[in-house]
Amino acid sequence: MIADAPPPPPLALVAPAEREVSFGRIAGRLPRGAWAVVVRVGERSIAVRRVDGGSFDFTVALPRREVTVRVAAYAAGHATERATVPRVFGLPRSAAPRAVRATQDSRLQRTVRALARSFPGTSALYVENLVTGRGGAWNARARLPAASTLKVAIAVEALRSHVGKPAPGSYLDLLLHRMLIESDNDAANETEATFGGGSRVDELLHGLGIGDTWMGGGYLHGTPALPPIRARVESQPSFPCCKYTSAYDLARLFTDIHLAADGKGPLIARYGSAFTPSDARYLLYLLVHVPDRGKLGRFIGGGPDTLLHKAGWISYARHDAGLVYWPGGVLVAAVMTYGNGVGTASDVLAGRAARLALARLERDR
Numbered sequence: 001m002i003a004d005a006p007p008p009p010p011l012a013l014v015a016p017a018e019r020e021v022s023f024g025r026i027a028g029r030l031p032r033g034a035w036a037v038v039v040r041v042g043e044r045s046i047a048v049r050r051v052d053g054g055s056f057d058f059t060v061a062l063p064r065r066e067v068t069v070r071v072a073a074y075a076a077g078h079a080t081e082r083a084t085v086p087r088v089f090g091l092p093r094s095a096a097p098r099a100v101r102a103t104q105d106s107r108l109q110r111t112v113r114a115l116a117r118s119f120p121g122t123s124a125l126y127v128e129n130l131v132t133g134r135g136g137a138w139n140a141r142a143r144l145p146a147a148s149t150l151k152v153a154i155a156v157e158a159l160r161s162h163v164g165k166p167a168p169g170s171y172l173d174l175l176l177h178r179m180l181i182e183s184d185n186d187a188a189n190e191t192e193a194t195f196g197g198g199s200r201v202d203e204l205l206h207g208l209g210i211g212d213t214w215m216g217g218g219y220l221h222g223t224p225a226l227p228p229i230r231a232r233v234e235s236q237p238s239f240p241c242c243k244y245t246s247a248y249d250l251a252r253l254f255t256d257i258h259l260a261a262d263g264k265g266p267l268i269a270r271y272g273s274a275f276t277p278s279d280a281r282y283l284l285y286l287l288v289h290v291p292d293r294g295k296l297g298r299f300i301g302g303g304p305d306t307l308l309h310k311a312g313w314i315s316y317a318r319h320d321a322g323l324v325y326w327p328g329g330v331l332v333a334a335v336m337t338y339g340n341g342v343g344t345a346s347d348v349l350a351g352r353a354a355r356l357a358l359a360r361l362e363r364d365r
Helices: 106-118 147-161 171-181 185-195 198-207 247-260 266-271 277-287 344-364
Strands: 012-015 020-022 025-029 036-041 044-050 055-059 066-075 078-090 122-129 134-138 306-314 317-326 329-338
Touching (some): 020 277, 025 066, 044 055, 078 277, 106 122, 106 344, 147 277, 147 306, 147 317, 171 185, 171 277, 247 277, 277 317, 329 344
Antiparallel strands (some): 025 055, 036 066, 066 078, 122 134, 306 317, 317 329
């Protein structure tokens, strides 16, 4: 008696994945006999690809918003298998992570310096085009009170300590939502205590070469071939605070997460067996939902630009750092302020820095 042949494998998607950002990669395994793949977002087909063999891997232009991606495999003129992936946040293909060397853009450097000098207190700025590496900085290695900006570092360490992407509604998923999106200090302390204390966060950062940052303990309850980019210290205040970081370090951290989303950069090289590209894309997905658009996003909201960021503030310091994805690529920006003028002037400074840097990149493009 001849045994029945095993059923053909179903359509299986590798990318995109639910609750992750995507730069448009569509990849997976085909069912037997399939010869075409159709990709749909909403009611619109955005790609039709003829495929050979048992797998497929190509890129499409996803809308720059949260979408549901539907993929269908076709054989003998009709769809044989379908897969649906909800809660995918599309980012521009032009921003797909790549390793570049940071170099100074003289015009952007002058712009950054003028912005810094317009602020009445101490400020520190770092901006860089992560497609070309060109950027500018002012006082970027000065150590300033970190406030909530280091909650991103806590999230990286928590994901490194956890096996696999947190399930929807799981303990860690809920903690990260509260810590990053609501900027809840109690959630930050609970995440730190459960998935690695401040010393482990410091070890993680120093392992990445991020050396002007110190996490220390928890948060108070209830308080929210060109020259390299100059990142020297122009002024170094002293402050009564344990946690500190620099604009340069914050930009490095966000850059490392961006690169890790495609399996590149120091986070993957050093911690790739624990902190995976899926972890990075999930973390970026959380950061795109962070509110408080009045700082880096102050003058760029409502258009084609997408901000993924984490702000932080205390009575005498106010900061914002993150990634701005735009049709031509991606910009990393970190703006920190301390002392006199902290408040609305800090927010305006961050917003002007992001807007003017993007304008410069548009001209380069």
